[in-house]
Amino acid sequence: MDGMVEENGQVDPLAPSPDPQGPIASSVQSVIQPNQQSVIQTAANIQPMLGKGNVILVSKPNSVIQTTQGSLQTLRVVDAGSDDSFSEEESPKKRRDMLTRRPSYRKILNDLGGGEIAEGKVEQTSSEADSELSSHSIPYHTVLPATAIQISSGEGGQGIHTLTMTNSTAGGAIVQYAQGQEFFVPVVAQSGNISGGAGEDQARKREMRLLKNREAARECRRKKKEYIKCLENRVAVLENQNKALIDELKSLKELYCQQKTE
DNA sequence: AACGCTTATCGTCACACAAG
């Protein structure tokens, strides 16, 4: 569990881990209902799900973190603050926005302080980038290993960054890198052909847009998958809660009947 | 092995929306 519980009750898997050691590798995804006692469940093979120093914000005490092995984990209850909480009197519009609109990728990046990609982001290996670029007929050159240059982008500065090449063509050249990976410089114009006409410029822009959109689509699908996992997990959690409440009601009824007959 | 079906994944397009 490396996400902060959002004010709308969802655990944002993209949120930064409070653990300074970085995100936990597990991918527990849970949904916590606002203003109610909640249960966080983990998959059977994921434990411990909370690293030391992780904080979960819930607005109700007595919430439970439960694993499928039946073990409970201590939950540090922190006052989430009234400003961020999801009050019952929230306007329907705002409430709907909160429930239906997930934070944009840009906002997530801003929240992360400068471009940390979520832990689920699959870093593009050199071979993948190779096939990616070659499959779209963009010639490229391997320039140098990434370890030769260090670029700091604040805490957790990892992920794909876009740099602008000063000696590039008007459209600029994209330099993508991932930690430990190589740099690739897409060559969109052959040497001596840099001053190409408007048609080439259009084609270059289109190529850039397609490349960006391709990556955006990937990211979008990844987030969508996580969101669906969250919903599925929520179903499981609510079913368990429902079952527990039914059992509790049953035992209370029996107890009541026993006392009544005595 | 060949075929058909299902499912997952990917790239692209079109559109809505936010920011400048």
Next chain:
DNA sequence: CTTGTGTGACGATAAGCGTT
């Protein structure tokens, strides 16, 4: 208004699987 981004929709492709 322009530009950039996120996402739904659509088609193409590959992989897995059962049937013949």
